[in-house]
Amino acid sequence: MSSFCILMQGYPNFLQIDETYAWKSGVEGYVSASTKNGPSVDFLAPLFYKEDEDYQPEIWVTVYLSALALTLQPAKTEVFKVSEGQTYEMMLNEFLQENPDKTKKDFPYIEMSTKKMTAFLPMEDASFYYYRAKILRVFSMDPFEEAEIFKLLVLLTGDSPKNSLKIYLYAKKRDLNGYTPQEGDFIEGNLWMYGTTHFMTGSFPTDDEYAE
Incomplete structure (x- = not known):
């Protein structure tokens, strides 16, 4: 799936850049940013070498966020x-x-009850998170390297445009143990967050994909 990551479509979030850390290769880097009245988010910027001017501390920029679902299952209610x-x-x-x-x-x-609760908690390594999210949309995709992929628009946290964080979450069907994601479901697991400020292949959402 590593080659797939560079092609992942991201969902737009307006974020303030807090910190950056370039990898030794100079190609990729980590970025830490925050929403206006909500959470902060760390993500891997695979095109850091092209976007470093966009990632200046304290500026606001539209970042297209996507994530790989390392694990995904229906959320348990407590x-x-x-x-x-x-x-x-x-x-x-x-x-x-x-x-x-x-x-x-x-x-x-x-x-x-946690039934309709969302959560977004950092793990030990940068850009890795535990999530409990609501599925807003489910999109079909062509298989990638013979793997069937679910593309999900999910709400990670927040309840208004100013403090919410929405992303496109990608998951391999064969890793879901028979579960089929549906709009309105709450799911949980671990993810790896990516972000870009550039319009990569297919990265700009269509009008039908926006969720207020």
Whole structure:
């Protein structure tokens, strides 16, 4: 799949460049960037030698993000109890206002579910992440080197255009253990993030591929 990475179509995200690190070869490099009101993201820039002028610290630039799914499976749902923190305190206050004859002992915890939760957490190596994402679109692709590929537009995190992070995630069908991704599914696994500021082969999304 390494030769496939340079051809992966990326989804546009408007990011502020934070830091860069060029590889000794001078061809590739790592870039650290962040959204306006949301998360930061580290990615491998395979065309760093052509794009280094775009990756100046503190400037804003459109980066086309894509990722290889190293693992992918339907997300498991967990329910856990919360008895402290801002969310609990807010709901406790609402409960006490609605039930003036009750006390905190009558509202010891709230139950929270991961069913519709997204997560995007860095792993030990740069540009590798654990993800829990929502599938927004599923696109068909021609096989690559006899491997059938799923191309997924996924929401990694955020709930508005200013803080959300959307990418195209690519996965080999044979690695999914019979699972077929569907729009609206929540999935989880590990990924390797890529980014470019150039319009490589097929990199610019069509109008039908944009997801608000």
